[in-house]
Amino acid sequence: MTAAPPDSVAEIAGVSLRYGRTVALSDVSVAIPAGRMVGLIGPDGVGKSSLLSLLAGARVIQQGRIAVLGGDMTDARHRARICPRIAYMPQGLGRNLYPTLSVAENLDFFGRLFGHGAAERVRRIDSLLAATGMSAFRDRPAAKLSGGMKQKLGLCCALIHDPDFLILDEPTTGVDPLSRRQFWDLIDRIRRDRPGMSVIVATAYMEEATRFDWLIAMQAGRILATGSPADLMARAGAEDLDRAFIALLPEGEARDLDPVRIPPRPPDGAEIAIEAQNLTKRFGDFTAVDDVSFRIEKGEIFGFLGSNGCGKTTTMKMLTGLLDPSEGSARLFGHEIDPNDMEVRRRVGFMSQAFSLYSELTVRQNLDLHARLFGMAPAAIPERVHRMIARFGLKAVADQLPEALPLGIRQRLSLAVAMIHGPEMLILDEPTSGVDPLARDEFWRILGELSRKDGVTIFVSTHFMNEAELCDRISLMHAGRVLVSDTAGAITAAKGAATLEDAFIAHLQDAIGEEPVTEAAPPATEARPARTGGLFSLRRMLSYSRLEALQLRRDPIRLTLALLGSLILMFVMGYGLNMDVEDLSFAVLDRDQTATSRDYVLDIAGSRYFTEGPPLTGYDDMDARMHRGELSLALEIPPGFARDLARGKDVAIGAWIDGSNPTRAETVSGYVQGMHAHWIARKAREIYGAEALRGDFELVTRFRYNPDVKSIVAMVPAVIPLLLLLIPAVLTTLGVVREKELGSIVNFYVTPVTRLEFLIGKQLPYVALAMLNFALLTAFAVMLFRVPFTGSLPAFALAALLYVWATTAMGLLISTFMRSQVAALFATVLLTMIPGAQYSGLIDPVSSLQGAGRVIGEIYPTTHFIIASRGAFSKALMFQDFGTVYLALLAATPVILGLSVLFLRKQAK
């Protein structure tokens, strides 16, 4: 083993890493030389990505020691100090990008995060885009970029801050040959300008690895060998790296090395399996596929090559019926494509570019489910699943979840799934992107067998030239058009090129009509910006605020829903949350039938609270009608009521209330008692005259703040706090958990942004949105509901600001515990709606609550803001009256934010 050069950028000593029971790295020790281009090679799932994420500080070190740029990576302070000098580009097509942001905005975000000034950012973005040939796409949202362009953008984002240590995890996976060449030219140029920069790259392309200075070969979580490519080849006695790698494998792990050979096809004219005629697809004014025609015979392997974003995927989607063509037509097995034709779907296997299997099912369960969905005979399924697992080398991971698997193995699983039901036609969109060379060979052997033996038609897109050479015919595509369509040999010969790759690039350059971008301004001459350190950087915080605000602006539906939705809710709840009880149904069992008894009933029937139903005929009738919920109240007036009353004998009126809704029952009982007392007083006056007044007193009830005791006056001000709780909390929770679920959280892990900067940065736009909401709701309450506003508006607005600060912080706190958006949404609804509506005094005052609900109510911010809101609207409260409310709300935010900072992790576990 070659000794590492004396100065190293990173030293790894005895590092092990496991995910649950799976061992990803075991006792790895290696020193990575500084100022060199280091390659990390090895098949899928040997721990390359894990090692890189540990180097970048994106993952917690479980065991062992890693020193990067002269310091210990377990030390959070050291990580914070050096992370501006590291750039990390994770695996996967643009997983750390923000899909709704444009190319330039994505770059701008990273530039701000690392503290570049405005002019410097513009200069760097321009030069990076020019260098990668992406200037034309600077305003296109990242989501609409093709896979390869996302990779380029990812690299640009990593390069924007002049890192000293560049960590690239399979950066050229899924990138077309021309772009790949440009990509490495770019890196070479940057290294020329910055000779001190160290680069470590994981790659599946051995021909790329040949150009690196120094290689680390890995196998099964261990380091197999290190040294320069020539070194490794010499040691293994092999003439290329592929073979060298295999020779280095321990005894018994070596695999089949013969190059793949697919026997030629019998040249007779077989029937046509796929036929496309003048296919065209437009998205708005952008033509993705332009007048494409081809015919593929049954059993043929037809290759689709082209630059990134040239329309390969779109064409394939039209063939599978996922997209309707704008013009032209396509036929499969002689039938016009009908998206609803289940029979055709059963005969076709499709594999899309992005992993689209169920991450919640294990490898085996995924295979099993798809076999069943394709209607295979249940008895044959276990055998078939077993065979596919063996064939694609999935045995070791059969019972694992795909999420934990490396990209290459996930691709293999996708392939296995596409082929599980033995389809007659396979449509495969870059099936081998990210798959290691050995597995790729294995895969092409299978394809060859399927085509030649079983007559399966295969339509496949690829960026690998050696794969293209295995196809019977290939088409070169660029910018939606087919440039040339023939056998690989004929295409190479026609261009007079040495290799297919050269021919391909020549065709592309012809099509582009200009020299590929060469000398753009070299990025970065400015010294590293000084503003990277510090405990709290306003700049970094604001770059997250800006990011979040931009994403919010790109989603006008979300914005409209947040603003309009709360107004609608206020309307609904303001009118609906009505505590006035009116028009309750009641009926009377009048056994007296005198003027007096009717007088008694008339008092009740005449009030606005009750409406009288048909009289009751007896107890059975009463039981039946109350049972059906028809009556809220039943009265029974005993026989001889009037007579007994006149004689001064004790009489009793019976009243039955439906108690199934206790709130209503209490109100009914209150009304009945009140009217009863009123009737008695009236009768007493009639009988005893003024004498009855003696010894009497008056209870003058003043209903303060809401003299008419209108529900709206009480409820509308209380609904504002509720709405300012629910909506902001949901938005902030999802704002963070979304990043976790979709992968861009890694930017937070590896950039200098601190936890507090991240959280407050994310929070700010939602605070602003909530304040806008507050203004709208208050205006709505005053103007539409005509609730008089008597207090101080500025004082109220200040309380609102403190309050929404707390409620958005609550969303952040919830988000720190959640990984999936579904759970996060559920948790937020559960943890805000119930305390907000039940424990905060919206209906029942907090002082009357009991048990845990009381405790929650006392500390919940909504309680205090409901007091503030009702106070400001109805009680004419001013600044000085809000003291307690301000204090309570001021105390809440630091506590909630502090807890969020405490629970938020700055590294993946």
Place this chain on the structure above:
Amino acid sequence: MNLRNVWQLGIKELRGLWRDPMLLVLIIYAFSLSIYTDSKAIPESLSNAAIAIVDEDRSMLSARITGAFGPPYFVTPRSITTTGMDQRMDEGLETFALDIPPDFERDLLAGRVPAIQLNVDATRMSQAFTGSGYVQQIVTAEVSEFVAGHREATELPVDLALRARYNPPLDPGWFGAVNSVINAISMLSIILTGAALIREKEHGTVEHLLVMPVTAAEIMLSKIWSMGLVVLLASGFAIVVVVQMALEVPVQGSVLLFVLASALMLFATTSMGIFLATAAGTMPQFGLLLMLVLMPLQILSGGMTPRESMPDAIRAIMSFAPDTQFVILSQGILFRGAGLDVVWPQLLALAAIGSALFWLALRQFRRFLA
């Protein structure tokens, strides 16, 4: 329609749920602890109402009146001054303040009909009315008893015998418990189906399904049965274990009938979840839409405040909401012991609402996939 596919895809949904431990914890919480706390927190309609008394009379009678207030209906009244009263009410510390004027006792005995002032914070609707009724009763009783020692009664001997049926102690916890179960059912079923669909869309797995021989109806039905089953089991548990056993609410009617009704309810709400998911593009949009639908469903279904008091238009609209029908029906079954003969109109309504929502959702879902 291939029922085997529906079955297989449903099993897939269940496995997915099993892999999200946080979600499982939340489901368990929503159907146990949350319901328990909720039910226990709800006060009797008048309990521990905050009251203060300004006693300017300082007589035997005023002391007697002051002594009559206390738990459980009121807190032990605080004695305050006239000036303190306004301040304290402004801060929301007291809901009621009773002002007994100077010479109240003397004037009363002299037959001068003195006035006591009761100040009520009418922004606290739930206590304002009932509370002032209680205050009136208590003061009247004390005054009558006091006066009775001095003079003959001129009251009419008419008694009002009030009885509450179905929930004799008028314990709002009973109602609250059942209402929490209903809320949890609609919340969970909408989130589980809708959010799961959005997640599939965001991860590209829906597209994948479309190239397989599976129809939109099969995908939808699989989600409905699997998530419906989870919520159904959880709600059955909540009714039997939490409501009946832990909270000791006497359930009158048939739990089986309730479970059958819940199944119909879930058919409607899961369809609604899918419908909402097709209308929303991303998870944050869905989250907002969820709030927009869930809040009115819960607040206006009659579970929180009586339906009788809502404006006619809202009442009419809300009668098309599954929650409304389900609240009526559950109250009937669980409290009044109503049987099929009584609740069939609501069951029929639920089935109709569910079918309409399913049809709408299916139509949208097909478009969503295309």
